[in-house]
Amino acid sequence: MKHISEERKEILLRRYGSKSPGAGPGGMKMPGPGGPRPGGPGGPRGAMGGGKPKNTSATINRLLAYIGRDKYKILLVFACVLGSTLTSLAGSYILRPVINNLVSADRSAGEKVGNLAVGILTMAAIYFVGILCSYLQQRIMIGVSQNALIRIREELFHKLQKLPVKYHDTHTHGDIMSRFTNDLDSVGEMLNNTLSQIFSGILTLVGTIILMFVTNWILAIVIIVTIPFLVYMAGTLGKLSRKYYKGQQQALGAVNGYIEETVSGQKVIKVFCHEETTMGEFEFLSDDLRSKQRKAQFFGGIMGPVMGNLSQISYALSATVGGILCLTSNFDIGGLTIFTNYSRQFSRPINELSMQMNTIFAALAGAERVFEVMDEPSEVPDPEDAIEICAEANRVPGARIIRGEVALKNVTFGYVPDKTILKHINVTAEPGQKIAFVGSTGAGKTTITNLINRFYEIEEGQISIDGIDIKKIRKDSLRGNIAMVLQDTHLFSGTVRENIRYGRLDATDEEVIAAAKIASAHSFIERLSDGYDTVLDGDGSNLSQGERQLLNIARAAISKAPILILDEATSSVDTRTEKHIERGMDRLMKNRTTFVIAHRLSTVRNSNLIIVLEHGEIVEQGTHEELLAMGGRYYQLYTGAVELD
Ligand SMILES: Nc1ncnc2c1ncn2[C@@H]1O[C@H](COP(=O)(O)OP(=O)(O)OP(=O)(O)O)[C@@H](O)[C@H]1O
Ligand SMILES: [Mg+2]
Incomplete structure (x- = not known):
């Protein structure tokens, strides 16, 4: 690997990384580990640095406004979340009489079996309702979030059409692309899952605490005392993983940006024999990504097990204190069983919510970048x-x-x-x-x-x-009355005919051919495999530079605009063809300024x-x-x- 100077390293990290808004479109996804998802959407976050959003509450309000348009569906989702949480709590609460029935001394075996069957059937019915609620919740929520996402995407695209040329001249394609891909993806991710999870997490937490008090208030107080400790641990681990996660996103942005530039500049790299250097630089960036990713994945990965084990402490505590209460007071075995269940259950929402933080932060940062474009001033109305x-x-x-x-x-x-x-x-x-x-x-x-x-x-x-x-x-x-051949040619994916007709959509096939003849493009188009129906790749990369220019001229020629602007329209065309075009051009320019x-x-x-x-x-x-x-x-x-x- 070639030596890379410190100065160059700094440029690499700054140019391609999140420090620069001009980083590439990214699109690489982190492998999502079983537990938390420190990965989430890949790619650069531009000036945001993939970290915390700047104006959280305004961004959240704006996002909520998008899903708020489906407010009845949202209410339905909340009702379903309420249903599934309540049934899950109720299902576990029913366990108490079921167990007490089994251990009771004054019932016959037949009676016990009968009661057990009733208890199990009741639980089955409750859980069935719960499953139904979860299913509906998921279905409706996905619909709502996809609707919101489509609205945001379309609005962003509309905005893109209205932005002044100045915006496009001053922002790299990579940066604009990354707002459509990574940033919108991360918003979608959050809308799909996080909202209903936050709601169900809070409900489960509150519900479990209430049921704990209902079951045995002394035990409940013992367990509640451990909550601050759990929250503290979840917060500390969350903060750590967030920090490393941010580093990982930045490094990922750097790698993606470098790949983007290398792919588009591949020919120049070959011409100047820079392959070795390029590989060396890529290795440097990829090593940087590996070390940051390792930390992020580690902290993200241990969060689940650590929190899981910590909750065992409250489990042991409730089992011990509960056992003593059973022996010394009239606390029943059924009560103890469901209580130990609750003690496990109640740390779950805390874990889940802290794990969601990564997704939430990435999504808010993404949403902010999307809204940034939407808030750009459009062309003067x-x-x-x-x-x-x-x-x-x-x-x-x-x-x-x-x-x-x-x-x-x-x-x-x-x-x-x-x-x-x-x-x-x-x-x-x-x-x-x-x-x-x-x-x-x-x-x-x-x-x-x-x-x-x-x-x-x-x-x-x-x-x-x-x-x-x-x-x-x-x-x-104004623009409709000015036909222009721009200095930089651009063709769209589509047939030759469609590309010429771009100049005037209602032009007939004959007019298309006439325009091509004026531009001296007819003969080369005839030689293409499918003539006017030949499909051009992106930007006509299967044509020569001069041929591309001829098509651009034909596109202007088909327009009936009274003003014509030709900016280096024939700069890549050989002088003989140029002479040939001149005759056509004279016809084209006749009666036009x-x-x-x-x-x-x-x-x-x-x-x-x-x-x-x-x-x-x-x-x-x-x-x-x-x-x-x-x-x-x-x-x-x-x-x-x-x-x-
Ligand atoms: N979008 C832009 N933002 C800022 N400066 C620009 C921008 N476009 C062009 N310039 C600057 O304006 C000056 C004139 O540029 P222009 O493109 O009009 O030159 P030109 O005469 O067409 O040159 P050429 O013959 O190379 O096409 C140049 O110095 C250029 O650096
Ligand atoms: Mg110019």
Whole structure:
């Protein structure tokens, strides 16, 4: 194993572990030991650290509100829990007359057998009712918790669709995924079991104590005195196991995060021959997980037996004191028998509740992370009187018809405060014009397109379409009128046809083919095994980069939007195909206002206006010929005559 520096170890634990919110989606489950479940949901807990939630009562209230929508079912569950607890207590209480009957001196054998049969049948009937109650309780509760979970999951997913692009730009996929997987799983775990268990535990505890007093108050007091000791022990062990459990979850998050990054970066690892180092680092993280897991499992595992043995003390105590009471007072053998049973029974809920703590803490931490996303501000809502727009070719009733004039006036913008990316941009694109943005990497070209379709809101300046401020236009209407080929291509799992039709859902098959022809994608699609019905894997990984781009262009081509934005749409396509596309593109751009961004300047030559951006400022603008004649920045970019500095 290669040596890993202390500094790197710190980075590994911090980057992949719970200290960073950007850890992977996890998904590894701990093996649940027979007794307590220190494992529970695996994976990172982001900034939460898998530990205690920050605002417990608010989170609990919010969770309860989700299950509260099924309140009649919840009441039914509580009634069933009450039923099963009461029957279990009653069943054991009946044992008293049954035993007393057997040991009584003044009954005949026949009478005893008769009474015994009656007693046993009564107990059977009581326990049957108990089983029925438990069954119903479980069934109804699972239904309630699944309903709640589905509501939370759907709400979270809806929220995800409404979050601004900024949220997705600033949060890793791993982190968002882990909220859907681990965090929701742990919430589900708690909703399924914990609620009814807490209720039944408390009922059993209270019921047993009452019955103890009813049976023999002196003995009851002797046993009650041991409760604080039991609670103290359960609390101490619980705290210890919780501490180690937290460490285990963090380490698990680190391992999961590392695996995620390694899987997605596998090619780069191979290219740079980092396999050995990667394995070494993984070994380090996995060793760390092992040592933390060992402690967590140990403390979690011994909790049951330790508490079980401790409860034997109260058992012995009640047997001894009870025996003495039998000999010295009129305390009966039946009473002693059920009392010793109770003394065992009453520590059980304390054990169970303390074991539930791990699940509860994991679930609350998970719920908090889920609610955190839900509380993120959504995209700026459309104003009440938001305007709907449409193009002539695409008439929508009640919508304002636009010609496609786009104007940026004095637009200044930065993604983060104090770092201005675009400075005083003024551009006007007349309807049907082709405007090109060129400039070096990081100049702010993509940023302009992000502003035109309101992925980000501008603070200074104004962007308008046909004179209407885009802030006054409904966002879906605005985006519906702008067809875009993004710089990063993305395809969905589905057929080629479906992926093209994504641009306009009501497009006919003929229109799909026509769009593919415009994008010069038709011939390669024809060569695919099933043509337009070929199923693409996630993000079209079974296509070449250039082919993916052609499909993205086809998707924009099928739309009837009057404004078109092409951000490096053909950067991965060979120059011959690019030339070929150009002809199709000319048809596509006809009557549409088009913004083209391209590093390959040959593709922007025929633009009506070329804008040269440097460091967020317009440094030159004009037609290709004008700019060349100027002999400035564009000339340098075009001829490659850049002075190396
Ligand atoms: N989501 C973001 N948050 C913060 N800064 C960003 C974000 N996206 C881009 N930037 C920064 O804004 C600047 C302009 O980025 P932009 O993507 O507009 O460049 P570009 O001109 O499109 O470059 P390229 O030719 O490489 O595509 C860059 O310095 C970049 O670091
Ligand atoms: Mg860009």
